[in-house]
Amino acid sequence: MKYTVYLSGEIHTDWREKIIAGAQAQNLPVTFTSAVTDHDASDAAGDVLGKETDSFWRDHKSSKVNAIRTKLMIEQCDIAVIRFGDKYKQWNAAFDAGYCAALGKSYITLHSEEIIHPLKEVDAAAMAWAKTPEQIVEILTYVISTK
Amino acid sequence: MKYTVYLSGEIHTDWREKIIAGAQAQNLPVTFTSAVTDHDASDAAGDVLGKETDSFWRDHKSSKVNAIRTKLMIEQCDIAVIRFGDKYKQWNAAFDAGYCAALGKSYITLHSEEIIHPLKEVDAAAMAWAKTPEQIVEILTYVISTK
Amino acid sequence: MKYTVYLSGEIHTDWREKIIAGAQAQNLPVTFTSAVTDHDASDAAGDVLGKETDSFWRDHKSSKVNAIRTKLMIEQCDIAVIRFGDKYKQWNAAFDAGYCAALGKSYITLHSEEIIHPLKEVDAAAMAWAKTPEQIVEILTYVISTK
Amino acid sequence: MKYTVYLSGEIHTDWREKIIAGAQAQNLPVTFTSAVTDHDASDAAGDVLGKETDSFWRDHKSSKVNAIRTKLMIEQCDIAVIRFGDKYKQWNAAFDAGYCAALGKSYITLHSEEIIHPLKEVDAAAMAWAKTPEQIVEILTYVISTK
């Protein structure tokens, strides 16, 4: 059995790399997927279709191009990990969590104790809350590879 | 035909009241629904089931009790309005937006121009973006009551 | 038992009025729904949210506002009637037909013999093809009111 | 991860070949699917089941045989590209777009600026609008192969 794990959210720290490396160290049969995490590339995703002068429409066009990818990845994943850093709005991460919840996809949140309260609705629909990438790796290892 | 409109998000300004009053002034056949917007009551929603010493679990318990209500309201609404103020995390609002998107529920966002960029993914899946409650009322009036 | 019938497509002739009058003459327990058929109002549906200089985005914004209404009406109808005139592209009507087909909603097409060939895919997924509004009324009467 | 992209619509220009060649040049892991694009073969798809004298029924029979293929391809695709030329009705393309929209399949439209207005409802439910096959290839490359 092979698993697909979608990694959603914060793009300023190396939590994705840590999870991927940890999973590889455990030989987990997991393919990780993710939105495009290069911030500038992501913001410019729609530019190839024609430049926009209005920033709302530029964002709109790029977000929809990005959504072709993320919608598919969420729908095809077996498990999602949704990461919130202590800074920034990260509304896309909460949006992904709601999307997962409505589809019945299991997701695990990854965030510090500082933001428990504002994340309470997101955590309430999660299957687990982890504080570190290492914990995520341990949970994935348990869930996926225990005989 | 009667409509149900779910009002999600920010609880510190009177945007809900303005929309409801505007819809009544237009005699729209709309029932508005909403999460419990009394902040303290909402945080304490699970206390009746037993006090928790750990704040994570208190939040967890209350959020799940609140989710009995909000999950039902989202699933039963015809249209959602999702409001983001300029302050606070409001991850529950973005979560609701993702939930609506996955269910194929039409939603309209209500927020200022200041936060276009961080809301781009949420707006990309919305059917409209309004800046004022008055615009929401105009849109609802057009959608619901035009012959 | 009450029925909801969605009337989709061409807006330049009085086929809607004829069907509605015919159904009333037969006392059918039917509520008819429809997109906003005032062409100018429909094109301007999004203007209240802010004027657009780019015609693509003006169309885009208005179409999405209109889609809040039509998506709901299609999802809530029991039967759809989809009308194609001999002129104009009317891609929205074919779009509605595809939407109905995917949802498993029964629809009846209403068009002349001149356009059988270009409509063959749309007719192939229809439950019936009528040439006149009077035939639509007869079919609805049979389907709805036969004891 | 492998992707399936369904190419729907106009059959008189070589847009399909251009997209397929472009994707191969980028080594994209994509399988392209399509309705039978040989016009005469498509019109005759049902003839093997017995000749029809009435052209409506000949079209009907052939369209249903073709729909066995296209329905399956739409349901199994990850992304659709829907092409409208400036001429012809191409109602089947708009039908496919509506079908995709109702299933929640992401689609990209491919058409010139001349027909923005009649395609506004179809574009409103699309994830992107491209003017050239080259843009489609760029979008697919971004969506599928960005690390």
Added chain:
Amino acid sequence: MKYTVYLSGEIHTDWREKIIAGAQAQNLPVTFTSAVTDHDASDAAGDVLGKETDSFWRDHKSSKVNAIRTKLMIEQCDIAVIRFGDKYKQWNAAFDAGYCAALGKSYITLHSEEIIHPLKEVDAAAMAWAKTPEQIVEILTYVISTK
């Protein structure tokens, strides 16, 4: 709570009338629905749309008009009763049973002991098998009105 019960199958005996009368005698809050049971009217359902010379297409056209009604009734019913007489093919009744099964609609079969063996697959997906209309009334009464 009100119930809708769909009565499918054989049209040559008065089993429908007996069930309806029995339910009325018990004051059950049930609306009964049914295909058009007038054999000639049913066969001619599509004639209003134009006469067909080929009997296959006449049947096809009429069956689809009838299916607008029966598809809706099955999808909206709470319980179905599916009756097989000892004579005739009655493939439409078995078709309705399969349709109910796939939708997860509870159905009760009504037939004599003579045809247990050919109906074994249909009975295997049923919630009950009754031999008389009186038994159907008793089951409905128990299911619907027991406090």
Added chain:
Amino acid sequence: MKYTVYLSGEIHTDWREKIIAGAQAQNLPVTFTSAVTDHDASDAAGDVLGKETDSFWRDHKSSKVNAIRTKLMIEQCDIAVIRFGDKYKQWNAAFDAGYCAALGKSYITLHSEEIIHPLKEVDAAAMAWAKTPEQIVEILTYVISTK
């Protein structure tokens, strides 16, 4: 807005009556539904269709007749309350919980602290755990009637 609450599980104490009385005292707009709770009547539900000598088939036949009712009630409820007493197997209650979970129906468990451990999987998918009928009434009142 009216709510339907399904009461599942243990039949030897008066927890149903207490919840119903409590909800009435609060004037909650709730209709309560339930399996047939008369044990003997429930065991005999299928007898009208013919006596069985084999106790497995008698149980089977009666359980399916009862399932016509319970399946419908679960699918139509807004919220379920699932009660486990300290004695008996009550596998039907756990079955109902699993059924609710798969459908995405919110349910609240009602049981003592003694059986937390064996119910951990059932509680993990619940929205709340209550120890007394009074707590259930408080939760319902909060969820349903808070402005």
Added chain:
Amino acid sequence: MKYTVYLSGEIHTDWREKIIAGAQAQNLPVTFTSAVTDHDASDAAGDVLGKETDSFWRDHKSSKVNAIRTKLMIEQCDIAVIRFGDKYKQWNAAFDAGYCAALGKSYITLHSEEIIHPLKEVDAAAMAWAKTPEQIVEILTYVISTK
């Protein structure tokens, strides 16, 4: 792309073998599936679980064991072929057709002209009607292998 085609219905002639051989001759990438077609083995499918004295329950038990297989095969097929011979009830074939129709699975019927009228509802929901296995092979070849 690989296809799965489910072959349902009559078991007294060699239509399955002809279709399979024809598809192999065309090198179609098709896996064919089917109910157990050994009549005695099928009737005895449940006997291993304990002998039944009542023939209704023997049939019931065996049919459910067989349904584990057929339900899965229908749900996993891309296309179904449903064969009716001129003799026998073959209600299971019509049941399978209804099941396919409700799931939106394309099916092709295979039967002689003699039984057009009793099969009209089954044919109305089919994508094609063939009279010979050779026609089925031609249709599959066209649908599956046309470039």
Added chain:
Amino acid sequence: MKYTVYLSGEIHTDWREKIIAGAQAQNLPVTFTSAVTDHDASDAAGDVLGKETDSFWRDHKSSKVNAIRTKLMIEQCDIAVIRFGDKYKQWNAAFDAGYCAALGKSYITLHSEEIIHPLKEVDAAAMAWAKTPEQIVEILTYVISTK
């Protein structure tokens, strides 16, 4: 064709091993999946995310981690076998049965005659009831490998 069979329930006897060995002896193309059956490991599944002092929350956290695995396995299985021993509550097994039933997954129960009566609702929604692992192997062999 490959099959996935989910083995749910009792963990104190070697019924899983017997079924797996029997299936291997028959060369069945089956992958078996299961919850983590090491009782202590399962109870401790959530401990890595932080120790809990309250046993309800420890159970809750571990059960949700386990549910990431079991939910996925149930949703991905083709057939489930659900085992009840004569002792213990085993509410998780009945929960899994209800979950399967709601998803339309075929399941087979495995239990002794002693507990027919309390399991009647669970058996009523099952496709078969077996008393021994050997019978399960025979049923799987018949269902999966009969030509």
